[in-house]
Amino acid sequence: MRQVLLDREFWNAIGRARFEIPVLLKDPDFVEFVRAYHLSSADDGDERFEETYAAALIVGRNLENIGNMVRNGLTDKRIFLEQYANLVVMARDATEPLLMIRREAEASDTPWEDFEYLTVLSRRWLAEARSSYPKTEARILPSYAQAPEAEASYKPPPTPRNAKNRPSAPSAPASQKNV
Numbered sequence: 001m002r003q004v005l006l007d008r009e010f011w012n013a014i015g016r017a018r019f020e021i022p023v024l025l026k027d028p029d030f031v032e033f034v035r036a037y038h039l040s041s042a043d044d045g046d047e048r049f050e051e052t053y054a055a056a057l058i059v060g061r062n063l064e065n066i067g068n069m070v071r072n073g074l075t076d077k078r079i080f081l082e083q084y085a086n087l088v089v090m091a092r093d094a095t096e097p098l099l100m101i102r103r104e105a106e107a108s109d110t111p112w113e114d115f116e117y118l119t120v121l122s123r124r125w126l127a128e129a130r131s132s133y134p135k136t137e138a139r140i141l142p143s144y145a146q147a148p149e150a151e152a153s154y155k156p157p158p159t160p161r162n163a164k165n166r167p168s169a170p171s172a173p174a175s176q177k178n179v
Helices: 008-019 028-038 047-071 077-106 113-127 144-152 161-165
Strands: none
Touching: 008 047, 008 077, 028 047, 028 077, 047 077, 047 113, 077 113
């Protein structure tokens, strides 16, 4: 699974879905292409759209399969969400308009429903602002939640004794001052 999600082809497909699909959705021919594709009524297809739509299908199909594995307990949900919740939401945002066209064309909610399930879990995970850092371990930086408190109590480290003898940074020439 990790190999799939870190695969260059998968990331290229996400990039295409994120940046090319929004532009194509403004073209009624593309919307019709997507609709017809899922009704098996597509002719030879429009070559202008095939590669980009194939990229979107790579994204959706891979996350559909992973969603199925999570739903059926073949993949640990918590571990997956800690690592990939952001990726799932980004991918879903990029492909959701296509899924709406497909579901309408097929008059069905079943396409990519495990991807949808994975997205629901991911959005919930992110909304709860979870941290996977072990609660029993000290942190290097103060907690973000305690930042104002930590900032108020922050004391800079003492200046090293030899710092007084170091030359200061050269100042700008007079001709460059107040420019």
